[in-house]
Amino acid sequence: MTMSLFNQFTSPTLFGVPLILVAMLMPWLLFPTRSSKWLPNRVISLQTWFLKTFSKHIMMPMNSPAYSWVFMLSSVMIFLLGINILGLFPYTFTPTTQLSLNLGIAVPLWLATVLIGLRKQPTVSLAHLLPEGTPTPLIPVLIIIETISLFIRPVALAVRLTANLTAGHLLIQLISSATLAIFNISLSLALLTFVLLILLTILEIAVAMIQAYVFVLLLSLYLQENT
Template sequence: MMTNLFDQFASPTFFGVHLIIVATLAPWLLFPSPSNQWISNRLVTSQSWFLKSFTKQIFSPISLRGQKWAMILSPLMVFLLGMNLLGLLPYTFTPTTQLSLNLGLAIPLWLATIIIGLRNQPTASLAHLLPEGTPTPLIPILIVIETISLIIRPLALGVRLTANLTAGHLLIQLISLATVNLLPSSIMLASLTFSTLILLTLLEIAVAMIQAYVYVLLLSLYLQENT
């Protein structure tokens, strides 16, 4: 039973082609490029408003040098948001439930912020490893602790996104199976579990949007520390 539940997180294939490739490219197909016309349609206008509001909120506390990352983090936000929401549709595959993909996005971006900090302001970047006013006997221990906390940041990013989406999808599947099994025996209980399923689906939509935002927000905070 548990093997069947977790089969949804394995990358399916169709005629030998891994569908994770299709699932990864699908969000970009939903966002048309702006045209050169004076009057654009509602979809392009909504996209422009969303990207401007998101960029303004995320990059307002970051220095001008770090605001160059808007061309990287804004598409990343749209990419994660599209994949998280598309994964809630029936008979679809969610690439962001794979820890390898989330770590593959988090580690290079996190490492780039560290390299930028060491290159532009090495003293301030290294000062984060040792809080000011630390007693001398605690200096080695605190340096080790702060180094470990720095290294596990990309791991925390990937695990957070993977765990939240995986838990939500498992709950949706468990409650949907309970609804199907209770339907022949008790319509009242099946209706109750179905209403719970609707509420859980709405909650999972909110989680999909929030987790994409938190993922990019934490990357912007790491960038703010090093610029």
């Protein structure tokens, strides 16, 4: 029973080809390209509105040197949002439930923000390791603690995304299995469980969108500290 619950998080294969590659390409295949027409359709208009609103919201508190990151952050947002939502459909796979993939996204982006800070403003970046007014005996301890917290940031990004999506998928599978098991025992109880399953699915859709936004928002905060 335990293995059957966690089998949904293993990467499926078809004819020896890992379907995780197909799942990672799907957000870009479904995302329409810009049109040269004077009157674009509703999908492209919604896409343009979303990108403008998201870019304005993310870049508003940042300094001008960070504006070049708007395309990167928007791409990461679209990628994570598409994968998280598509993973909720039946007979699909969610790559962001894999910690290795999330670390592969979080570590390079976090490292880029740190290197930008060390290159453009090394004094300010290193000053984050030691708060102002720290007593002299606590300086070595605080430097060690701040350094550890700095290197934990990408791990926290990846683990947060993985844990939230994994927990939601497990709850959906557990409640759906319980609904089928209770159906032959009590129809009213099975109906109540099914309503709970629908509410949980709606909640999981919200979690999928929120976690993609939180991932990008934290990256923008790290970038703001180093620009």
